[in-house]
Structures are given as C-alpha cells and as structure tokens.
Amino acid sequence: MGEKFEADVAIIGGGPAGLSAALVLGRARKRVVVIDEGRPRNRVTKETHGFLTRDGVAPGEFRRIAREQLRAYPSVAFLEDAAVSAAGTDGDFRIATAGGAAVRAKKLLFAVGMRDLPVGISGLNDVYGKSAFVCPYCDGWELRDRWLALIAKGARALHMAKMLAGWTRNYAILTNGPHELTDEQLQELSRHGVPVFDAPIRHIVSSEGMVEAILLEDGRNVACEGIFFAPKLAAGSELPRSLGCRVTEGGTVVVDAFGKSSVPGVYAAGDAASELYQAISAAALGSLTAAGINNELLHDAWEAVN
Ligand SMILES: Cc1cc2nc3c(=O)[nH]c(=O)nc-3n(C[C@H](O)[C@H](O)[C@H](O)COP(=O)(O)OP(=O)(O)OC[C@H]3O[C@@H](n4cnc5c(N)ncnc54)[C@H](O)[C@@H]3O)c2cc1C
Structure with missing residues (x-):
C-alpha cells in the first residue's frame, strides 16, 4: 500500500x-x-x-x-x-x-x-538550451549581435523575424522545407535584408553544444553562432x-x-x-x-x- x-x-x-x-x-x-x-x-x-x-x-x-x-x-x-x-x-x-x-x-x-514535442531536425538536441533557444526574451541578450539562424516557416517566421531584429540584424530564416510565406511576406523580408533558405535541413553541426553551421539538403552550408526555432x-x-x-x-x-x-x-x-x-x-x-x-x-x- x-x-x-x-x-x-x-x-x-x-x-x-x-x-x-x-x-x-x-x-x-x-x-x-x-x-x-x-x-x-x-x-x-x-x-x-x-x-x-x-x-x-x-x-x-x-x-x-x-x-x-x-x-x-x-x-x-x-x-x-x-x-x-x-x-x-x-x-x-x-x-x-x-x-x-x-x-x-x-x-x-x-x-x-x-x-x-520532437521537431525532427538532426543535431538539434545537441544544441537545444546551449546555443539553440525558443524565446528571445529569455536568451536573446546572450546572443545579441551574433550571426543567427531562425528556423521557422510561414507567418510565424515573419513574426519571429520582426522580434529577433531587436537583438541582432544578422540572421537568416531557414524554413526546413516549403517556406509557406506569401509573396508580400517574402518581399517584406527581402526589404529588411533577411535571407530565406527553404531547402530541408540535413544536420546541425556543433561542438560541445555550440552550433557552428547548418547543412542543407541542397548542399549549402549556413554558418551561424546561435539558433532560435519555433517549438x-x-x-x-x-x-x-x-x-x-x-x-x-x-x-x-x-x-x-x-x-x-x-x-x-x-x-x-x-x-x-x-x-x-x-x-x-x-x-x-x-x-x-x-x-x-x-x-x-x-x-x-x-x-x-x-
Ligand atoms: C529552453 C528554454 C529556456 C527557457 N529560458 C527561460 C528564461 O531564461 N527565462 C524565463 O523566464 N523563462 C524561460 N523559459 C520558460 C520557463 O521555463 C517556463 O515559462 C516556466 O518554467 C514555466 O513554469 P511552470 O511552473 O508553469 O512549468 P514548469 O517549470 O515546466 O514545471 C511544470 C512541472 O510539472 C511537472 N509535471 C507535469 N505533469 C506532471 C504530472 N502528471 N505529475 C507530476 N508532475 C508533473 C513537470 O515535471 C514539471 O516539473 C525557458 C523555456 C525553455 C524551454
């Protein structure tokens, strides 16, 4: 009992x-x-x-x-x-x-x-909580002015991109497959100098929890020092x-x-x-x-x- x-x-x-x-x-x-x-x-x-x-x-x-x-x-x-x-x-x-x-x-x-829930990106677990985060209010200060990757798609990517601009201007959006952004949204991001990569992510390369680059299925390699992603x-x-x-x-x-x-x-x-x-x-x-x-x-x- x-x-x-x-x-x-x-x-x-x-x-x-x-x-x-x-x-x-x-x-x-x-x-x-x-x-x-x-x-x-x-x-x-x-x-x-x-x-x-x-x-x-x-x-x-x-x-x-x-x-x-x-x-x-x-x-x-x-x-x-x-x-x-x-x-x-x-x-x-x-x-x-x-x-x-x-x-x-x-x-x-x-x-x-x-x-x-798992987001299904190879290598993300190795960096989550160390150099990959979900909320700029929580961890944006530590990554201020760094080169970042924002992993998100559609309207959420645009929303997070606008927010992240308060902490760094050096970031690219990786949509990990179809971007789900409208032409207007793509133009808006382009006006603000935010590149969008829509190839699926093959793997996040890191060392001791610190992200170094993100390899894409199209062979490209996006170098970065931190990640924010949509959980x-x-x-x-x-x-x-x-x-x-x-x-x-x-x-x-x-x-x-x-x-x-x-x-x-x-x-x-x-x-x-x-x-x-x-x-x-x-x-x-x-x-x-x-x-x-x-x-x-x-x-x-x-x-x-x-
Ligand atoms: C990577 C990451 C970084 C973060 N960084 C920050 C930060 O820097 N600053 C900040 O303010 N916030 C941060 N947050 C958010 C913050 O962690 C949460 O907002 C906060 O912990 C929520 O508190 P809570 O008490 O509601 O839930 P939690 O802290 O999640 O606690 C819930 C508890 O309930 C327990 N539980 C669930 N189900 C059961 C069950 N059936 N029986 C018994 N126990 C159960 C869980 O095990 C857990 O211990 C971060 C979140 C993440 C994911």
Whole structure:
C-alpha cells in the first residue's frame, strides 16, 4: 500500500507556478501537497534569465531555493512522483501517483507546464538550451549581435523575424522545407535584408553544444553562432482534459483571471494556462491562482456554518 495524503489543495507540478502557489497557500495555513515528477521544460538550459533578483539562476537552483523557503510552512508537503489519474468533484478529488500514493484534496491546481514535442531536425538536441533557444526574451541578450539562424516557416517566421531584429540584424530564416510565406511576406523580408533558405535541413553541426553551421539538403552550408526555432508544444499533462476541463487546440487550459477552469474546483496556472512562457509570469499566475483557491476555500468553510 502506498502513502495516503489528505489536503485542502493538491498542486500537480512543482515549477515556478506550482511552487509560488504553494507559498501563498502555505502562508494562508492551507494543507497542500505538491506532486512533481521534476521534468520542467527548461531543464535543458543552464540559466533562467529575466526573473528579477534571480537573473541567470540555474533552473534546479531556483527550485532548490523555493523548496528551502517552503520548509518554513509545515502544512506544505512534497511528493516526488507523477500524478497518473485524477477523479472526483469539487470538495473531494482523488489523485493517484505512479509510485502508488493516493491524495485526497478539496481543490486541484494543475501547474504542469508544457512539453516539447520532437521537431525532427538532426543535431538539434545537441544544441537545444546551449546555443539553440525558443524565446528571445529569455536568451536573446546572450546572443545579441551574433550571426543567427531562425528556423521557422510561414507567418510565424515573419513574426519571429520582426522580434529577433531587436537583438541582432544578422540572421537568416531557414524554413526546413516549403517556406509557406506569401509573396508580400517574402518581399517584406527581402526589404529588411533577411535571407530565406527553404531547402530541408540535413544536420546541425556543433561542438560541445555550440552550433557552428547548418547543412542543407541542397548542399549549402549556413554558418551561424546561435539558433532560435519555433517549438512544437503539447500540454504538460492530459489530466486536466481527462477531468473535462476546456483546453485549447494548443493544449492550454482555459481559465478565468484567477486560474479557475471550466470544471468547479479545478484550477490551472503557469505555462499550462497561458501562452506567456516566462518563469516570472508563471510564478505570478501561480500566486494569483492560489489567492483564488484560498478565497474559494474560505468561502466554502464560511458557508458550511449554519
Ligand atoms: C529552453 C528554454 C529556456 C527557457 N529560458 C527561460 C528564461 O531564461 N527565462 C524565463 O523566464 N523563462 C524561460 N523559459 C520558460 C520557463 O521555463 C517556463 O515559462 C516556466 O518554467 C514555466 O513554469 P511552470 O511552473 O508553469 O512549468 P514548469 O517549470 O515546466 O514545471 C511544470 C512541472 O510539472 C511537472 N509535471 C507535469 N505533469 C506532471 C504530472 N502528471 N505529475 C507530476 N508532475 C508533473 C513537470 O515535471 C514539471 O516539473 C525557458 C523555456 C525553455 C524551454
């Protein structure tokens, strides 16, 4: 028999969103269980940038500090495990974990982040998080003024090209197959001096994680010092969908301003429930959602007295 937990709130996911929610709920004297399997999307990187007071912190170090600070609140428990099923209704949810633990909670918070799907480019895994990134706000500063390759196609390529121009003027678009750009879009890129290569990518050449060149199937070789690419994403967990929560086509749980999903008692926060994809935004949404959950718990308890 596995361990059994009774909590006011079960938080599934222990990244910036889940940990921030745990802090607010712990300080509000709620019994919390944080279930986390420890596979955040940014585990490929060495540094998290743009989080005020923590600029450049390693993702693991961020979590370590958060867990250490949460130790001050004895009503917060941690379970290093994967939640594999969720059932029940508002006031009485049950979560089962891969390790055999059973958690009963009045409210559920999904802070499960997003998951990268393979993009199928040879050599990309060797450089992802070291010299290939997905978001200029996160890693553009470190690659400022460098020669970069932007791997994306269609309207998304144009959007990312406009954004990248804020960090460097030296970049080419590699569409890895049909460019899916209109004539107007191609002319716009040409006006801004952005070359477009539409041959499929054969391989990314790198040394110790640092990209050196991108070989194309037409024999050309694009030298570069860094890459930004359009990732393919999926929901971090299918559990919100299995409980009946409304989820967008892209895998984002649909929530209100306080993180409430379409299913009573079920909340979502962080990357799982927004497309901001920034650690500080995820933490802020976790905090806001925790306040929403706490308000609902206080209200339920108040109303239960007759
Ligand atoms: C390469 C890369 C670089 C980045 N760099 C930066 C940066 O420099 N600055 C910045 O602000 N942001 C950066 N980000 C974005 C940032 O990582 C995310 O916005 C942030 O981590 C989101 O926090 P979260 O708590 O919502 O989700 P996550 O941090 O992804 O945490 C979700 C957690 O939930 C767990 N989980 C999922 N399903 C289950 C389950 N069923 N049971 C138990 N646990 C589960 C996961 O294992 C994970 O630990 C980067 C992202 C990537 C991919």
